[in-house]
Amino acid sequence: VAVYPPSVNKIFLSARHVGKADAANAAGKAATFVCGSFVRFSIGIDGGQKRITSVKIQTNGCGFMIAAAEVIAEAIEGLFLSDLQGLNDEQLNQLITQHLGLFQPDRDHCQQVCFEAIRGAFFDYRVLQLEEFQGEKALICTCFGVAEETIEQLIDKNSALSVERVGELCNAGSGCGSCRMLIQELIDQHDYSAHRTGKP
Numbered sequence: 502v503a504v505y506p507p508s509v510n511k512i513f514l515s516a517r518h519v520g521k522a523d524a525a526n527a528a529g530k531a532a533t534f535v536c537g538s539f540v541r542f543s544i545g546i547d548g549g550q551k552r553i554t555s556v557k558i559q560t561n562g563c564g565f566m567i568a569a570a571e572v573i574a575e576a577i578e579g580l581f582l583s584d585l586q587g588l589n590d591e592q593l594n595q596l597i598t599q600h601l602g603l604f605q606p607d608r609d610h611c612q613q614v615c616f617e618a619i620r621g622a623f624f625d626y627r628v629l630q631l632e633e634f635q636g637e638k639a640l641i642c643t644c645f646g647v648a649e650e651t652i653e654q655l656i657d658k659n660s661a662l663s664v665e666r667v668g669e670l671c672n673a674g675s676g677c678g679s680c681r682m683l684i685q686e687l688i689d690q691h692d693y694s695a696h697r698t699g700k701p
């Protein structure tokens with residue numbers, strides 16, 4: 502029988518976000534080869550308010566995995582997309598450490614798989630938003646409604662050459678973080694063409 506640290510045990514035994522989200526409209530699943538376990542987050546988002554109204558988890562993992570997923574679900578439920586601040590590893594690690602203590606290296610996969618799954622759920626929601634989007638200009642950030650053109654201008658004219666800088670100037674990428682890879686691609690494209698033409 503596995504023995505868990507008290508902080509993990511407490512949350513694992515009282516997990517209340519198990520199941521499928523109310524009015525779920527997106528989901529993300531990730532698995533780890535280390536132990537073969539998976540986590541699935543389903544999320545319900547009120548599109549009008551851009552608010553995460555429900556977050557639920559399903560997993561066949563151990564107490565560490567259940568507790569990590571539960572902490573994430575509890576922290577995110579009720580937030581606005583704009584509150585997520587990019588959902589980066591540092592923030593998520595901090596959240597877990599704050600509630601469950603530092604995970605040992607051999608338990609790192611239990612939290613990493615949760616990080617991947619929750620990001621997957623928001624990515625899924627972004628794809629859904631893009632499918633419904635009716636505007637003329639290509640949309641990059643659905644959390645803040647920022648078009649590709651706007652970001653390109655910031656990169657070209659304001660020398661916003663990092664995802665963070667783009668976020669500071671127009672918020673793009675500082676919500677759920679799903680568009681950060683695309684913003685990075687736009688920056689890379691700029692770097693590539695600047696390199697070819699010799700222009701900064």
Ligand code: FES
Pocket residue numbers: 627641642643644645673674675676677678679680681
């Ligand atoms: S799509 Fe969520 S931060 Fe850009």
